[in-house]
Amino acid sequence: MLQLTDIAKAYGEVVANDRISLSINAGEIVGLLGENGAGKSTLLSIVGGFQQPDSGSIAFNGAQVIVDSPRSALRLGISVVHQHFALVPTFTVGEQLALAGWKRGRHPGVLSAAISPEARIDDLALGQQQQVEIARALVSRPRVLLLDEPTSMLAPREIVDLFTLLRKIRETGTSIVLVTHKIREALDLSDRVLVLRQGQLEGEEGKTHGEWSVGVRERILGAMFDADREVGPNRDALAARSPEATDVLLTVQHVSTLPSPGRQAVRDISFTLSVGQRMAILGVEGNGQRGLLEALSGYIGYRGRIHLRDCGEHGADEPAPFGYVTDDRTGEGGAADLDLSRNLLLKRQRHPRFARHGLHRWGAIRESADHTIRAWGIEPPNSARSLGALSGGNMQKLLLAREFSRLPRVLVAANPVHGLDSRTAAFLWSELSSFSKAGRGVIFTTTDLSDAMHQADVVAVLFNGRLSAPLPVASSSERELGEMMVSGW
Numbered sequence: 001m002l003q004l005t006d007i008a009k010a011y012g013e014v015v016a017n018d019r020i021s022l023s024i025n026a027g028e029i030v031g032l033l034g035e036n037g038a039g040k041s042t043l044l045s046i047v048g049g050f051q052q053p054d055s056g057s058i059a060f061n062g063a064q065v066i067v068d069s070p071r072s073a074l075r076l077g078i079s080v081v082h083q084h085f086a087l088v089p090t091f092t093v094g095e096q097l098a099l100a101g102w103k104r105g106r107h108p109g110v111l112s113a114a115i116s117p118e119a120r121i122d123d124l125a126l127g128q129q130q131q132v133e134i135a136r137a138l139v140s141r142p143r144v145l146l147l148d149e150p151t152s153m154l155a156p157r158e159i160v161d162l163f164t165l166l167r168k169i170r171e172t173g174t175s176i177v178l179v180t181h182k183i184r185e186a187l188d189l190s191d192r193v194l195v196l197r198q199g200q201l202e203g204e205e206g207k208t209h210g211e212w213s214v215g216v217r218e219r220i221l222g223a224m225f226d227a228d229r230e231v232g233p234n235r236d237a238l239a240a241r242s243p244e245a246t247d248v249l250l251t252v253q254h255v256s257t258l259p260s261p262g263r264q265a266v267r268d269i270s271f272t273l274s275v276g277q278r279m280a281i282l283g284v285e286g287n288g289q290r291g292l293l294e295a296l297s298g299y300i301g302y303r304g305r306i307h308l309r310d311c312g313e314h315g316a317d318e319p320a321p322f323g324y325v326t327d328d329r330t331g332e333g334g335a336a337d338l339d340l341s342r343n344l345l346l347k348r349q350r351h352p353r354f355a356r357h358g359l360h361r362w363g364a365i366r367e368s369a370d371h372t373i374r375a376w377g378i379e380p381p382n383s384a385r386s387l388g389a390l391s392g393g394n395m396q397k398l399l400l401a402r403e404f405s406r407l408p409r410v411l412v413a414a415n416p417v418h419g420l421d422s423r424t425a426a427f428l429w430s431e432l433s434s435f436s437k438a439g440r441g442v443i444f445t446t447t448d449l450s451d452a453m454h455q456a457d458v459v460a461v462l463f464n465g466r467l468s469a470p471l472p473v474a475s476s477s478e479r480e481l482g483e484m485m486v487s488g489w
Helices: 040-047 070-076 093-098 126-139 156-171 183-189 216-224 235-239 289-297 329-333 340-345 362-375 392-405 422-437 449-455 478-487
Strands: 002-011 014-024 029-033 055-060 063-065 078-081 144-148 175-179 192-197 200-206 248-256 269-274 278-282 303-308 322-325 410-414 441-446 458-463
Touching: 002 040, 014 040, 014 055, 014 200, 029 040, 029 156, 029 183, 040 078, 040 144, 040 175, 070 078, 078 126, 093 126, 126 144, 126 156, 156 175, 156 183, 156 478, 175 183, 183 216, 192 216, 200 216, 248 289, 269 441, 278 422, 278 449, 278 478, 289 322, 289 410, 289 441, 322 392, 329 392, 340 362, 340 392, 362 392, 392 410, 392 422, 410 422, 422 441, 422 449, 441 449, 449 478, 458 478
Parallel strands: 029 175, 029 192, 078 144, 144 175, 278 441, 278 458, 322 410, 410 441
Antiparallel strands: 002 014, 002 055, 055 063, 192 200, 248 269, 248 303
């Protein structure tokens, strides 16, 4: 149905797609794997008409076509769901879906019943916004559906429901391309898997008589990464966990936030965090994660008490010394159009090292940015490049590096590795582990049971704005935690 021949795309010296040729058959699901920066999102943007290739051709149903805009892609029957949302923040859900031809009176199948057509997009949690993106793409009943990390913000049960829906769509003859970093998801859903690496098509695996051959996972990993690179969980961090720590650093008592349209308030939350601990807040998106992290960071008001040792109590008008990494990398975390130097300067504009007598010291700013970029392995290593030109993994490295540079006592992070490849995720988990071991604390939200079990010392489940009692990971059960995520306790 869809055939790409020698597709190439470069951004200056960075080659995103290097003469990629592949085909997608009618009624099949193809998993597209590769680490951050491998060229997956660029390839989807070209097929979806958002970018133009430097060279190469696209054929649809045997005829060569020019996909020069998203509108021309839609006319052909190609629909794209991007990793970074393309929604109108001030629209309601119904208005957003109406742009794609949705008719009132029928509820879009992939939306949970909790998402009202009258809710504003910017009042929804990111996981809920992702559901709206997928629903919008399906309204036009596309012949080719391209999904860029569609499960990164979904809970296990939501992923199962989405995959069930995608299989039904495949039965109608629609082709689906699933971009993911999760090999298990790709093998569970896909009929065929393609692997990109450094802009090139590095490997391909297909089912034989409906089954994957022995060793397929190892071959995919070999195609994605250098053979001598470790891509598994941070085992050193696992071995060094200390769940019995009792040297209390942070005390949260009876904290509640005010409700707002489309956002779950948190209610009567209490917990403690010890020096050197990492705490996972596990839960389906939309259960109050954003409000909790923003209250801890001093960005919104709350009732209750937040006490950081040796720092007294802090309210929303006097932010405590917390670092905050949002999961909205270009909407809240940074300015996509500004260069890396300026993005690293944010939150530190008045630091004496970077400003004197009201004037910025650009030499010192650029020197610091270049040092940070080298130290964190941010690619490409060019402080004059815009944040929006980076891959998701490199954006996340920059945002985390900026928060670390402020030396907070506690770092709170929303879904810190969502949508990232295994190597980048392992690097960031290692940095968070080192940060906590230096006498600080880490609190992160996640929808991924595996991340909670492998990367935290204690875990608590957030459901309908209420937080369960934190439990040591060593004595927790994945099955019980999964049930708590979807059913409460």
